[in-house]
Amino acid sequence: MPALSFPDSLGHGPTVGDVGEFEVIRIITDQAGSSLNGDDAAVLRPASPNSRAVVTTDMLVAGRHFQLDWSTPEEIGQKAVVQNFADIEAMGARPVAVLLAISAPPHTPVEFIRGLAKGMNDRLEEYSAELVGGDITSGDALVVSVTAIGQLGGSLPELTLGRARPGQQVVAHGKIGYSAAGLALLQHFGRDGVPAHLRELVEAHCAPRLTPGRGMVARAAGATAMTDNSDGLIVDLSQMAKKSGVRLDIDSSSIAPDELLSHAASVLGTDAWQWILSGGEDHTLLSTTFGDAPSGFRTIGRVTKSRADDLVTVDKKTPAFSDGWRSF
Template sequence: MPNVKFPEHLQGGPTVGEIGEFEVIRVITEQASSALNGDDAAVLRHASPNSRAVATTDMLVEGRHFQLDWSTPEEIGQKAIVQNFADIEAMGARPIAALLALSAPTHTPVEFVRGLARGIGQRVEEYSAELVGGDITSGTSLVLSVTALGSLGGSLPELTLNRARPGQVVVAHGRIGYSAAGLALLQRFGRAGVPEELTPLVEAHCAPRLNPGRGMIARAAGATAMTDNSDGLIVDLSQLARKSGVRINIESGTIAPDDLLSAAGEALDRDPWEWILAGGEDHTLLSTTFGDPPSGFRAIGQVTKPRPDDPVTVDKKTPAYASGWQSF
């Protein structure tokens, strides 16, 4: 029996094994087209003066980072781009290109690949970026790896983890806890069984969104350090605090569960604070700045001098939940 089982609605047509490598590539480039894609390597346009290149890569493995019975191919492609472009944005840079490496079993339906590429194309277009190349191969598992490239313009320094300073304000752009709540709903009810009013939480997990350009806006407005909420709010802020040698205090009222998270908590008999503090995969931008919150950001806490105990506190107390995503 094949290790990867695709939903029935994707089956019935040709598979990647039947049409071959070059036809699969044609299917991908048809859905996420770029004039730069199609040669041995992509030659990117000359960067603007006084700019630097930014690069990152991330993988998605079927059964660990996404489930075929929960997510559509389009959503998987969208998620792959956002989680990589969020890392570019977190440096204060602009995403300009992406590369896709895909390992897929030979019985993978072509319709899955077409939908995956369509989702990738939709997200890169939102950022005025392009899918400029990649690689495909057969394998026993379904694995995507996206490499994202960005451009950091101007003379301001990049937004690294080690540049938070006491006296700064901690600011955030995006929702916190939605993705983890969506995952919990899927694990309990499956996609079809989730109450309709809670579907925004499911969508936040299967296809997270991040408004393009907010990292650049924050950098231009004076932010100094930034990360994205990928592994969990406390985990990610703790890494920033340790790298900078500071302590971060979050005000609970600024991140408290909204009506949707509270409703999900009631439906699952779970504490929504666990999703907020330890959930991750929202790709919310988290930054520090001396000034007012940049456009699109909100203040959620303060940076103070380090202490020997918790690097991150909530209302100056140890967080109720401090775990997060771990790869191993």
């Protein structure tokens, strides 16, 4: 494999190999400080009585999960936080902290690390969460591993995948298909060539955003199962349907391409439904509930009895696209 190359936009300032480990840590904690950081391990402040810790981790590899030519370091940091926090929210819990481990080649510009930490902090602040610890090491590949920790208080059960029941509604919070459309635009045009009116889709890919607290809102409102659209809408809903022993039937009209997606699809000569059904990485919250859609959520379908052929249907039929992200 060729040595990783960093874009000129990061400048030609010092590298992590130039400044060394302690200065790299100082740069990170300068951007994303916490009084809990700096010991062997971080002790999280007590939450409400008997709250439980909720944990998840995601690893991002340069060239695979992000492209240095397409995403700024800030966006990579923002995305790393949001995709982990979506998993915490999808349990109905409150994200409170992250750990950051980085493997970086010695020629990695310090500016990359600074931007990454700044981007993480931008999103952490939205949640009043903190970067409480981490690890930094030299390595040939640029790998960013983020662990998120949340707190789940109260007596309501967590929003596991296995609690969808026939008769419930399927509800969603957030856009569906925007991230995949943004990726397709980047692949076709490169970052600088994407038409201005389609940049919103690119931003949805490079720096997805969630409204903090929607998972807790849904749990308080009586939501049962929840997940997020990370690997692909049909793939993720299929996991829920399988674990719950039900079928999920989605109304095509509720997830149909909007004007922006339709326009992007026509520019690229492709079918926007592929982005919607297979795309993933939107980190849209997908949930089920007996009652009305919780605040911020909209109804996109209903839970029915399982049937042999399909875990998830669209308008009661096998979906046109059902693949998703594959790690290998």
